[in-house]
């Protein structure tokens with residue numbers, strides 16, 4: 001069997017084919033040096049356009065993940081983050097890329113937050129940037145007795161809803 005450690009060596013030694021894809025076994029989150037992995041390229045059925053794995057790969061539980069260009073980019077990114085040619089860093093970045101379809105901005109990066117968490121954080125930033133409400137003028141929204149934020153005729157909540165076209169997500 002071939003392991004992930006050997007695969008990284010083959011890529012570093014330029015023994016891989018430009019057409020190759022990385023095939024791995026198991027859950028990408030568990031990808032380690034001793035995980036069974038291999039390089040190979042799929043054929044495509046001319047009639048159905050279906051991907052046909054290299055011979056024997058399916059029997060070994062191997063499935064395709066990322067192509068050679070992406071692998072090269074992962075290893076280059078890892079070497080830059082590590083400041084040296086470090087296979088542990090390469091493994092780390094490849095694992096992250098397969099899981100999240102993105103490069104980490106540091107080694108051993110935590111999982112990225114789910115999209116809704118990121119959106120809430122951006123909303124909070126937007127709201128904070130509006131500054132305090134000026135109570136000398138009241139919000140133009142009917143029935144609202146709050147002050148207005150800078151450069152707006154609305155309070156924080158109603159300014160948000162007028163600009164973002166969706167409900168204000170906070171309690172304050």
Ligand SMILES: [Zn+2]
Nearest residue numbers: 139144155158
């Ligand atoms: Zn208001």
